[in-house]
Amino acid sequence: MPQLNPSPWLSMMLIAWLALSLIIQPKLLSFTSTNPPSHKTPTPSKTTPWTWPWT
Template sequence: MPQLNPNPWFSIMLLTWFTFSLLIQPKLLSFTLTNNPANKITTTKPTPWTWPWT
């Protein structure tokens, strides 16, 4: 069974990490958020509910 041979594990994990950090991560970081949550302005407070049965 080749999956039980631990010799190539380190090189495979290193190659996977380099692939993620050099190829996939810059593509993900290049996206711009269309709905920036930091720009939300809330000026009105919601009115509390009246509970007539209490």
């Protein structure tokens, strides 16, 4: 039964996992976001009630 033989796919899975965790992930995590979150306190907006013309 060839699906029980780990030799054809185990090495490729380990190489892909190592490439992802050692090479690709640090490169992706080093990017800075173009729009960093600001720490400003939100100002409450002043709302006026709607005046209905028929009341």
